[in-house]
Amino acid sequence: MTVVHCKRDEYDVYIGRPGKWGNPFSSGKDGTRSQVIEKYREWIKQQPELMDSLHELEGKVLGCWCKPKACHGDVLLSLLRVRIMENSVFTER
Numbered sequence: 001m002t003v004v005h006c007k008r009d010e011y012d013v014y015i016g017r018p019g020k021w022g023n024p025f026s027s028g029k030d031g032t033r034s035q036v037i038e039k040y041r042e043w044i045k046q047q048p049e050l051m052d053s054l055h056e057l058e059g060k061v062l063g064c065w066c067k068p069k070a071c072h073g074d075v076l077l078s079l080l081r082v083r084i085m086e087n088s089v090f091t092e093r
Contacts, residue, residue, distance in 0.1 A: 003061075006063035012060040014064075033069065037071070
């Protein structure tokens with residue numbers, strides 16, 4: 001799982017705007033890059049339909065405009081890794 005620039009690299013799932021995984025917060029208008037990434041982190045946790053769909057991204061290369069800079073895609077990868085670890089611990093019991 002990784003995030004790449006959507007115009008420079010091949011990818012499986014587009015996560016930019018206006019897509020399902022796009023960040024509704026814009027750098028500049030809604031804060032600095034790091035601020036809007038943190039806003040996305042908090043926002044997506046309140047979106048049960050997206051949180052329940054994280055598994056769709058497993059094993060995929062995600063494409064966004066931000067990379068190689070910090071990106072909301074990094075949040076998606078982090079959340080997905082946690083979800084995978086939680087599921088593997090649960091299934092090992």
